Amino acid sequence: MNRFHVRKVAVLGAGVMGAQIAAHLVNVNVPVVLFDLPAKEGPKNGVVTKAVDGLKKLKPAPLGVPEDAARIVQANYEEHLHLLAECDLVIEAIAERMDWKLALYEKIAGSLAPHAIVASNTSGLSITKLAEALPESIRPRFCGxxxxxxxxxxYLVELIATPATQPEVLDQLEAFVTTAVGKGVVRAKDTPNFIANRVGIAGMLATIHEAxxxxxxxEVVDDLTGKKLGRASSGTFRTADVVGLDTMAHVIKTLQDNLAEDPFYPSYATPPVLKALIDKGALGQKSGAGFYRKDGKTILRLDFASGEYVPSTGKADEIVARMLKKAPADRLKLLRESSNAQAQFLWAILRDAFHYAAVHLEAIADNARDVDFAMRWGFGMQQGPFELWQAAGWKQVAEWVKADIEAGKALSSAPLPAWVFEGPVAEAGGVHTAAGSWSPSRQAFVPRSALAVYGRQHFPENVLGSGAKAALESGTEVFRNEDVRVWTLDGEVLILSITCKLHLISQAVTEGLVKAIELAEAGYKALVIWSPDDVFSAGANLESMLPVFMKSGSKGIAPEVKKLQDAVLKMRYAQVPVVAAMRGLALGGGCELSVYASRRVAAMETYVGLVEVGVGLLPAGGGxxxxxxxxxxxxxxxxANADILKFLTDGFTNAAMAKVGTSAIESRKLGYLIDGDVIVPNKDELLYVATAQAKAMADSGWRAPAKVAFPAAGRNALATIKGQLANMRDGGFISAHDFHIATLIAEVCCGGDVDAGSLVTEEYLMTMERERFCSLLDNPKTQERIMGMLQTGKPVRN
Known part of the structure; x- marks a missing residue:
């Protein structure tokens, strides 16, 4: 398959979804043109301009950095249709109105590039019906x-083909969306609401009914259906508020309008409580009230009986919370057999989910894996319905569901499909096997996609039962201690994986890093630091330092800090390139590890910063x-005569204020990633790209930087910073202890009491870091902050 080159993308429609799709394309460095109707008054691009300006204010931020909004080219259908000829992909994202979409297709058809893929971003309209409005020449290149x-x-993007869509078009789009846009792709059949919304909204309706x-x-339902159940922390009702109750109602109406023959049709009725909220304009978070309402700092919840908002006080019963910590088989058995109303509720919604997914699998998806991935990636579940069912014991759970259906307890009287009880699935003990996942339409276990793009994913997400080997059990192990594993996949590049909780930097991690560098220098091309989860490193292990501190005070800690400083310098000046493959949190010591690597390869959602001031300390690992x-x-x-302070101010401020880059893009702006570092859109391609970068560096004759002294900003710069800090302290913006910590940070950054331009070495500044770090450890105010963080997980301001 030839690679699909996307020079530019057009997004049609500057509403909530269209503008944010355009924003994310800018995040991943894909040029984009955002279209909408010409404004009736003022500049013709007024509609798009307002939408683009709005992107800068939205939370969570759709843009990596707000200023990138300027990279979105603004256009309208009256003046700029000619720009479509430059676009290889056109994504239509206007309102969910069939007539409006069809009218727009008629307008743009003559302006499209002859090779362009055209895709409709819709949450449930028939893609096949939409295709009928397009000229026959475009239909093979059209999909959902x-x-x-x-x-x-x-993470989820669903792709939907029509009968006329050319297979290679969908393959090309899947490869682009996976690698360039950084998403997990599931192919859905052209049925109402596709996979995730079909199963997810049916599940939310069932939850409201059972509640x-x-x-x-x-609030009790949200506590039960959030993290305790292995789902998104927002639970059910808070998720509905975030999505928008009007949006939820629209998806429900799609079910009502198109699925009259569905055996679950009665359960698609709009809940009276939802209708009442929408009728009075309570649409959720965007309107200030929905199932919840914020009153000052107090969160109120809707009381179903009175229709009034009352204080949130309920929680899951402790006995039910304990049941949810059991293994799947024991958990479901306890929930089903319990007389506790909360336990009965949980069994009911899980039973409903198993029942619904099994009955509809053949109609909505090619195989069970696509359903489970869709629910994981689209609804924040740790396991999809089929995974949990299989983990709890396929045959036993099937018998329980069957018994409830026959007893009239289920949402529908539709029986479970025959394949649940007999044939390959029953024999295998579930729908997921090493051979693939069950496809009722093919009557076979279907393996994962063989598209070339997935060769870039060494350890992609897998479903339970697939038999995929875990990353930390793969490859050839070269060295291991209690907190790190050093291994290789190909015998050329060594990989260091930190294995302890949150990948906190301990004595064992420091020793493992030094050992890995020595091993890499002795027989490998390069070293990559990578771990298979959403944490690069959350910083130093403060808890592990406590016994040493209690016994010997800061004098006992100083040698361990020195070992970490020596390790990062050893990494910087190693005889092989060291690449930090970053994903998720890279904070404190994790940030310091990364900046001393030869290069950084970061997933888009990487959060980098020096955050030590939050516990009353300063960075001492070379930051x-x-x-x-x-x-x-x-x-x-x-x-050569430039004022260093001008270049130092931002770095000092970032450390003194514990500023964290909330994307890899912002982290580059803060200076924690630099030109030449690589940002990878898809988290599952991180190891592949990092390894490729490491090999390329080695093969191109990479050499460590020369070890040289450099000029310090000096005492005059320090005095300037201290004056600004004093103003902040005296104005009440920072505490006296904040002032003390920031002053110590400034002393290190400026090189202490030396003339401007005095040459200093890394070792000299690291000695200053270490001494000031230890002095803070002995300070009672810092000790209060450390203990507060360890006990509550929240910073103490003193």
Missing amino acids: IHFFNPPRYM EKFGLSV LTYIARRAAQMASAGN
Whole structure:
């Protein structure tokens, strides 16, 4: 298959979804033109301009950095249709009105590039009916594409073919959406609401029905159906508020209008409580009230009986919370047999989910894996319905569901399909096997896609039962201690994986890093630091330091800090390139590890920063030394006599305020990623790209940087910073202890009491870091902050 080159994308429709899809395309560096109707008054692009300006204010932020909004080209259908000829992909994302979409297709058809793929972003309209409005020449290049809201953060994208869609078109689009846009793709059949919304909204309706049946309040249901159940922390009703109750009602109406023959049709009725809220304009978070309402700092919840908002007080019963911690088989048995109303409710919604997914699998998806991935990626579930069913014991759970159906307890009297009880699925003990996942339409277990793009994913997400080997059990192990594994996939590049909780930096991690560098220098091309989850490293392991501190005070800690400093310098000056493959959190010591690597390869959602001031400390693993060195390098690059303070201010401020880059793009802006570092849209391609970068560096004759002294900003710069800090303290913006910590940070960044331009070394500045770090450890105010963080997980302000 030839690679599908996308020079530019057009997004038609600057509403909530269209504007945010355009924003995410900018995030991943894809040029984009955003179209909408010409404004009736003022500049013709007024509608799009307003939408683009709105992107800068939205939370969570759709843009990696707000200023990238300027990279979205603004257009309208009256003046700019000629721009469509430059676009290889056109995504239509206007309102969910069939007549409006068809009218737009008629308008743009003559302006499209002859090779362009055209895709409709719709949450449930028939893609086949939409295709009928297009000229026959375009239909083979037309399909459905369904981004989940918000597009930057939601991993799922559903692709939907029509009978006329050419297979290679869908393959090309899947490869582009996976690698360039960074999403997890599931192919859905052209049925109402496709896979995730079909199963997910049916599940939310079932939850509301069962909650009313068992007399449970809004906040109790959300506590039960959130993290305790292995689902998104927002639970059910808060999720509905975030999505928008009007949006939810629209998806429900699609079910009502198109599925009259569905055996679950009666359960698609709009709940009276939902209708009442919508009728009075309570549409959820965007209107200020829905199932919840914020009154000052107090969160009120809707009382079903009175229709009034009352204080949230309910929680899951402790006995039910304990049941949910059991293994799947024991968990479901306990829930089913319990007389507790909350337990009965949970069994009911799980039973409803199993029942619904099994009955509809053949109609909505090619195989069970696509349903489970869709629910994981689109609704934040740790396991999809088929995975949980299989984990709890396929045959036993099937018998329980069957018994409830026959007893009239289920939402529908439709029996479970025959394949549940007999044939390959029953023999295999579930729908997921090493051979693939069950496809009722093919009557076979279907393996994962063999598209070339998936060769870039060494350890993609897998479903339970697939037999996929875990990353940390793969490859050839070279070294291991209690907190790290050093291994290789190909015998050329060594991989260091931190294995402890949150990948906190401990003595064992420091020792493992030094050992990995020595091993790499002795027989490998390069070293990659990578771990298979959403944490690169959350920083130093403060808890592990406590026993040493209690016994020996800061004098006992100083040698361990020195070992970490020596390790990061060893990494910087290693004889092989060291690539930090970053994903998720890279905070404190994790940030310091990354900035001393030869190069950084970061997933788009990587959050980087020096956050030590939150516990009353300063960065002491080389972070402040890095800031000072970078400032000197940037100053000398432009003018040998440049004022270093101009280049130092931002780095000092970022460390003193514990500023964290909330995307890889922002982290680059803060200086924690630099030019030459690589941002990878898809998290599952991170190891592939990092390894490729490491090999390329090695093969191109990479050499470690020369070890040289560099000029310090000096005492005058320090005095300037201290004066600004004093103003902040005296104005009540920071506490006296904040002032003390920030002053110590400034002393290190400026090189202490030296003349401007005095040459300093990394070792000299790291000694300053270490001494000031230890002095803070001995400070009672810092000790209060550390204990507060360890006990509550929240920073203490003192």
